[in-house]
Amino acid sequence: xxxxxxxxxxxxxxxxxxxxxxxxxxxxxxxxxxxxxxxxxxxxxxxxxxxxxxxxxxxxxxxxxxxxxxxxxxxxxxxxxxxxxxxxxxxxxxxxxxxxxxx
Amino acid sequence: xxxxxxxxxxxxxxxxxxxxxxxxxxxxxxxxxxxxxxxxxxxxxxxxxxxxxxxxxxxxxxxxxxxxxxxxxxxxxxxxxxxxxxxxxxxxxxxxxxxxxxxxxxxxxxxxxxxxxxxxxxxxxxxxxxxxxxxxxxxxxxxxxxxxxxxxxxxxxxxxxxxxxxxxxxxxxxxxxxxxxxxxxxxxxxxxxxxxxxxxxxxxxxxxxxxxxxxxxxxxxxxxxxxxxxxxxxxxxxxxxxxxxxxxxxxxxxxxxxxxxxxxxxxxxxxxxxxxxxxxxxxxxxxxxxxxxxxxxxxxxxxxxxxxxxxxxxxxxxxxxxxxxxxxxxxxxxxxxxxxxxxxxxxxxxxxxxxxxxxxxxxxxxxxxxxxxxxxxxxxx
Ligand code: SF4
Ligand code: SF4
Numbered sequence: 224x225x226x227x228x229x230x231x232x233x234x235x236x237x238x239x240x241x242x243x244x245x246x247x248x249x250x251x252x253x254x255x256x257x258x259x260x261x262x263x264x265x266x267x268x269x270x271x272x273x274x275x276x277x278x279x280x281x282x283x284x285x286x287x288x289x290x291x292x293x294x295x296x297x298x299x300x301x302x303x304x305x306x307x308x309x310x311x312x313x314x315x316x317x318x319x320x321x322x323x324x325x326x
Numbered sequence: 327x328x329x330x331x332x333x334x335x336x337x338x339x340x341x342x343x344x345x346x347x348x349x350x351x352x353x354x355x356x357x358x359x360x361x362x363x364x365x366x367x368x369x370x371x372x373x374x375x376x377x378x379x380x381x382x383x384x385x386x387x388x389x390x391x392x393x394x395x396x397x398x399x400x401x402x403x404x405x406x407x408x409x410x411x412x413x414x415x416x417x418x419x420x421x422x423x424x425x426x427x428x429x430x431x432x433x434x435x436x437x438x439x440x441x442x443x444x445x446x447x448x449x450x451x452x453x454x455x456x457x458x459x460x461x462x463x464x465x466x467x468x469x470x471x472x473x474x475x476x477x478x479x480x481x482x483x484x485x486x487x488x489x490x491x492x493x494x495x496x497x498x499x500x501x502x503x504x505x506x507x508x509x510x511x512x513x514x515x516x517x518x519x520x521x522x523x524x525x526x527x528x529x530x531x532x533x534x535x536x537x538x539x540x541x542x543x544x545x546x547x548x549x550x551x552x553x554x555x556x557x558x559x560x561x562x563x564x565x566x567x568x569x570x571x572x573x574x575x576x577x578x579x580x581x582x583x584x585x586x587x588x589x590x591x592x593x594x595x596x597x598x599x600x601x602x603x604x605x606x607x608x609x610x611x612x613x614x615x616x617x618x619x620x621x622x623x624x625x626x627x628x629x630x631x632x633x634x635x636x637x638x639x640x641x642x643x644x645x646x647x648x649x650x651x652x653x654x655x656x657x658x659x660x661x662x663x664x665x666x667x668x669x670x671x672x673x674x675x676x677x678x679x680x681x682x683x684x685x686x687x688x689x690x691x692x693x694x695x696x697x698x699x700x701x702x703x704x705x706x707x
Contacts, residue, residue: 238449238488238489239449239450241425247347247394247395254397256450256518257398257491257565259398310560311560
């Protein structure tokens with residue numbers, strides 16, 4: 224998949240979507256209308272940075288530094304993940320969507 | 327990276343000491359409601375205002391739910407906005423980390439009230455429509471002007487930026503409106519629609535002859551929903567509760583008894599499902615006397631049909647026993663007269679033919695509703 228979200232875009236969780244740690248089960252969960260989603264550890268690291276302030280670029284920079292992974296790889300993964308969330312309406316990105324993920 | 331969806335569909339339950347931890351709690355805050363839907367899932371004996379739990383007790387129950395591991399709370403009724411302390415409850419839920427879902431009929435909810443509910447931190451609003459047109463909604467709910475008010479509430483919900491689900495219960499009189507319900511949801515900018523076939527407990531059981539769709543209607547509805555699901559992928563999520571009278575296998579009721587959710591009634595009884603009170607042998611504990619965790623773990627009602635040990639041999643030896651959990655206990659009670667029987671909706675049940683015959687006879691029944699009501703005027707409200 225090619226890049227679908229603008230790297231300068233700022234993602235935030237949509238209203239009605241919440242990320243929290245679930246103490247009882249010892250895991251992170253993403254709560255949405257009538258849905259409970261289990262993000263895997265990598266997804267959790269990305270989601271924690273989706274705060275309505277950081278741009279996608281910043282998120283990629285921070286993750287690449289924190290996990291000493293090649294930036295290009297991180298960028299592709301983050302983009303694919305966030306584009307999927309945007310398509311499901313779980314996040315909003317405050318700059319226009321480009322490429323083929325627009326619905 | 328991926329997102330794995332937990333409680334829907336077939337869930338692989340990780341090995342952990344039984345019993346499992348509940349995901350959702352239905353909080354029936356009150357049975358009071360201005361509408362009179364003939365399929366209402368509330369019991370025929372409605373709780374009156376003077377037996378409702380007070381604010382303090384509900385707040386304690388929400389705290390206990392969060393501690394037990396509940397993630398989502400469905401604030402329902404009756405009409406939950408009839409409780410003036412609703413906002414206080416929402417704020418408390420947010421504080422203890424619970425996701426809040428408001429299940430409302432939307433009649434009598436002013437824009438000011440919605441604003442205050444939104445400010446309190448509600449996460450999601452589910453709004454019922456009894457019909458896709460004013461004529462149908464008003465007739466089924468037995469309330470003139472209900473439809474217009476619902477439309478206004480839906481617009482306000484979206485104006486506030488809240489996610490909206492349109493909730494429609496379908497039955498013989500309005501099942502042909504399914505395409506219109508879907509159009510309505512799109513027009514109202516809902517992201518999700520629930521199309522639930524009426525389930526025959528409580529008031530719906532009383533009105534079964536007036537509600538039961540024909541076999542042809544049901545199969546037509548299944549096709550329409552499937553087609554719309556494909557066409558609207560990514561635009562509108564369609565969740566359907568299908569009727570199992572005409573099916574081969576029963577629905578996996580509650581995804582297993584005492585496994586994923588619990589239900590607290592206005593007067594504080596804790597039920598494994600909202601219809602569980604139709605099973606006379608069960609003993610329900612009340613939050614006035616027990617903590618929620620105690621009820622979940624130890625109450626006889628929750629343990630009665632938990633897991634697979636209680637099952638009749640037919641189910642116990644069946645490969646689907648952890649897929650549909652033997653079907654619905656309340657339906658087994660209603661049709662077989664035995665809550666521990668295989669659900670007669672299953673084609674393997676010896677009573678399946680009887681159930682089919684009953685459905686077909688009811689589909690020819692009279693169209694007159696016995697509307698939901700308190701048996702004596704409720705002076706308290
Ligand atoms: S089903 Fe109808 S009568 Fe029952 S609580 Fe909902 S809106 Fe009220
Ligand atoms: S026999 Fe029991 S477990 Fe098997 S399909 Fe029928 S209801 Fe389900």
